[in-house]
Amino acid sequence: xxxxxxxxxxxxxxxxxxxxxxxxxxxxxxxxxxxxxxxxxxxxxxxxxxxxxxxxxxxxxxxxxxxxxxxxxxxxxxxxxxxxxxxxxxxxxxxxxxxxxxxxxxxxxxxxxxxxxxxxxxxxxxxxxxxxxxxxxxxxxxxxxxxxxxxxxxxxxxxxxxxxxxxxxxxxxxxxxxxxxxxxxxxxxxxxxxxxxxxxxxxxxxxxxxxxxxxxxxxxxxxxxxxxxxxxxxxxxxxxxxxxxxxxxxxxxxxxx
Numbered sequence: 001x002x003x004x005x006x007x008x009x010x011x012x013x014x015x016x017x018x019x020x021x022x023x024x025x026x027x028x029x030x031x032x033x034x035x036x037x038x039x040x041x042x043x044x045x046x047x048x049x050x051x052x053x054x055x056x057x058x059x060x061x062x063x064x065x066x067x068x069x070x071x072x073x074x075x076x077x078x079x080x081x082x083x084x085x086x087x088x089x090x091x092x093x094x095x096x097x098x099x100x101x102x103x104x105x106x107x108x109x110x111x112x113x114x115x116x117x118x119x120x121x122x123x124x125x126x127x128x129x130x131x132x133x134x135x136x137x138x139x140x141x142x143x144x145x146x147x148x149x150x151x152x153x154x155x156x157x158x159x160x161x162x163x164x165x166x167x168x169x170x171x172x173x174x175x176x177x178x179x180x181x182x183x184x185x186x187x188x189x190x191x192x193x194x195x196x197x198x199x200x201x202x203x204x205x206x207x208x209x210x211x212x213x214x215x216x217x218x219x220x221x222x223x224x225x226x227x228x229x230x231x232x233x234x235x236x237x238x239x240x241x242x243x244x245x246x247x248x249x250x251x252x253x254x255x256x257x
Contacts, residue, residue, distance in 0.1 A: 017050025018043045041047035052127075059124045069117035079110060079236030086232050087115055093122045096163050099194030101225045105201055107233025112200040116216050119198055120165050128162035131243075135169040142182040159189040159205040162196065169201040170211050184221055193223040199225065 001009075003023060010019040021043065029039040060068065065122060076084060089095070090102055104112040116132075123130040133141065138158075145154035158164055164186070176182070183230070190197050199210075205222055211217035 003057060015047055016054075017047035020050065021046040037175040055127055056124055059127065059130060060121075063120060063124060063130045064137075065120055065124075065130075067117065069114055069120050070121065071118055074111065074114060074118075079234075080236045082111065083232050086230065090115070090119050090230065090232075093119065093126055093128070093163075094252050095230065096123055096126075096128060096196040099122070099196060099228065101196055101229035102198045102233060103201070103205070103225060103229060103231050104198065105204065105231065107236075107238070108171075108202045109238025110236050112202075112234050116165050116167050116198050116200050120163060123163045129160070130163045130165070131157060131161040132165040132167065133173075134167045136172050138166050139176045139179055139182060142186075143176060143178070147197075150167070155189075158186045159193065159195070164190065164195070164199065165198045165200075167200050169199050170203040170208075171201075173209060173211075175213070180212040180217035184217045185220045187224055190229070197225065 003026060007019055007022060010016075010022065025039060025042050025046070028034070028042070034042075071088070076082065095102065104116060106112055120130050141154055142151075142158075145151040166183075187197065203211060208222065209218035212218050212221075245249045
């Protein structure tokens with residue numbers, strides 16, 4: 001068979017990874033006098049790598065994340081009080097494998113969302129089913145699902161994912177009427193399934209009952225999140241204010257120049 005004929009067969013077999021590297025691998029094998037076993041092992045590894053990459057991409061697109069955050073671009077020096085050791089431990093995603101939870105609590109702009117998205121990204125790299133929602137979107141999804149008789153599908157999405165991230169809980173002071181029930185139902189179900197949840201919030205835990213307008217539900221939610229959970233407090237200055245000040249300074253320098 002010619003290369004072209006082999007490529008056609010690979011398309012039929014849906015071996016896209018092999019198809020993408022077939023020509024270069026054939027050249028490599030020819031130049032190095034590689035054995036048939038070696039050449040096949042290269043192509044098989046290419047296919048496995050391609051499938052892994054494709055799966056990660058599908059998991060990312062399905063997660064709800066809008067960007068792939070890592071710790072590489074995180075400015076540790078700006079807020080030296082952050083719990084660096086605990087953050088690095090969470091980003092290993094080992095806590096997800098153990099079915100544990102994490103609460104990231106602190107002032108706005110201190111890096112909570114960045115870390116939550118980094119954890120979600122790490123989870124995806126390990127091929128875990130990951131769902132990320134900003135809190136107001138989470139509640140909107142739950143409300144819309146009930147109105148459209150689609151609650152079972154959405155509830156399954158939120159309860160069966162290996163990791164659920166709810167970002168910026170209570171950022172918007174006005175909570176939906178059924179917010180406590182929505183959150184309680186999901187957290188109780190995830191706790192029973194030993195699925196991990198990460199929640200970020202700028203409000204202290206003692207305020208949750210007031211904000212949810214249901215002290216009993218709040219206590220039940222926190223009881224489960226903290227039973228096998230990690231509580232990280234984020235203290236320090238706002239990265240957003242720092243970036244805004246930098247932009248303003250650059251604008252002034254441009255105008256003066």
